[in-house]
Amino acid sequence: MIHLPVEIWRHILLYAIDSPSFLFIDPLPAESPSNEAEYWDSERTRNALRRVCSSWNLFLASYKSRFVRTSDVIHRHVPTVSLAYAVHIKVDICTCLRCISFGNDPVHSNRIFQNRILSADTVNDRAPWRVEIIDAQRGEYLEVITSEPRHISKLRAIYHWRGSLPATVFSQSPLSFLVAHADDLARMKRIDVSNMTTLSLYGIQPTHLSLVHFPNLVHAWVQMRWPPLDHLRVTPVLEWLKLHGRRLETFYWSDDVSKITDSDVDKLWSLCPNLQRVQLPLDARWTPPPSSHQLQLVRVEEHDEIPAAACSVCSTLHDYSIQLSDSLGQIAGSSVHRIQASPLVWHERMTYDNEPSVYCFMIEAQVPWNGGC
Structure with missing residues (x-):
């Protein structure tokens, strides 16, 4: 019988418990990772493989708690140290009666969560956390997590939907993927954003787009939500594309008000010659791109x-x-x-x-x- 080297077996095991759409950063803009079912399937596989032999059990045990919800930590459904082990943390909003009462007393709620964090750090010997992806639906808990640089030293992607991003996020971790409110751009003016390849902004006003230059941006989703200004809504976007469009492979322009003309769409094609994925404002008409374009996907x-x-x-x-x-x-x-x-x-x-x-x-x-x- 041929015995494979240990290294090859480990690669096979890691492949078997993989959850690529949930534990790895998809560079394409999205609202938030949603395929939790894939992760839980991988966990069932991991637990089954641990029962095969002691060496597999020992190896796979180190890959526990790759995904954690903060609500499960609050309710002690999982050990607090799971926060330190997780690759993906979902700062979620729990609607149980206990958590609703916490929401009415944010000081008490934050104190409880801070105690959970302290417990996790104690068990983890204050070592750096593993988290690379944070899906933050609750801003105050995100502030608690990011208050210590060692918690976010490996952080690469943030999906953020409530409040302002903590300043430590911008100063401690070289983010490559960010979903955030456009107001957060002002806080990014003085930091290095050279690693940022994916940016999704909502609540955009006309002045926001000119605040920060992203030299290596490849994928962008701009969600225009300022009051109707007719063509004044279109010009700032086209000006922004003059700086960033040539590198873009993805550009989702979400806007249900702008009066965009056929010539504006033609300008978009010329400013973004490498586009593979596009979404046009709601009232835009389809104007075919040049034959040299490699457009693969249209979002509607x-x-x-x-x-x-x-x-x-x-x-x-x-x-x-x-x-x-x-x-x-x-x-x-x-x-x-x-x-x-x-x-x-x-x-x-x-x-x-x-x-x-x-x-x-x-x-x-x-x-x-x-x-x-």
Whole structure:
């Protein structure tokens, strides 16, 4: 019998317990990692493999608690030291009666969480934490975590949705991926952002885009939410693309108000010659990119307008339409391989009984070419 070296067996075991979409940083902009099921499947595999032999058990034991929710730490469902071992920490919002009462007394809530952190550091001998990804839905707990530089020395990605990012995030960790409110840009003016390759900003105002230059940005998602200013909303974005567009492979322009012209779309193609993925403002019309473009994916959203005609698939008039529904043939002619719906979740909404307009759009999108959504 041939015996494989220990190193090869370890590589095989790590491959078997892998959870790439949840424990590794996907460079493409997204709201937050959502595929927890994949991780828990990998945990079941890890626990099964630990029972094979003592050496596998010893090796795989060191990969416990790769993902942790702060609510589980608060409720003592997992050991507090799990925070130090986790590669991915979700600072989540728990809706149980106990946590709701904590929310009414944030000082008490923070004190409890600080005690959990101190316990984790004590058990971990105050060694650096392993966390690389933080999905922060609760700002005050994030401040507690980031108060110690050793907690975030390996941090590379933050998904942040509430409040302002703590200053220590910008000074202690070379982030490569950031989802944050546009107001946080002002705090980044004096720090090194050369590692930042993915940026997703929401709540953008006209002045925000000029605050910081990102020399190595590859993927961007800008969510425009300032009051209607007609074409004044478009110009700042195009000016920003003059600085960053040539390097961009992904540009999602989420905007349901801007009056963007066909010539503006043409400018986008010229400013972003290397785009592979794009989302246009809701009212934009499809203008084909130059043949030299390598565009692979177009992302679309719901449109509140009622379609002008009955659906060609089900012969009824839908309550709303999907962006670029009338341009599917042109998109196919641009050699685009995939259409992605955002913020729609296909597996929840594509059944006919649930959302007929989404279902019909999916069916219609498959007609011009042998692909799919």
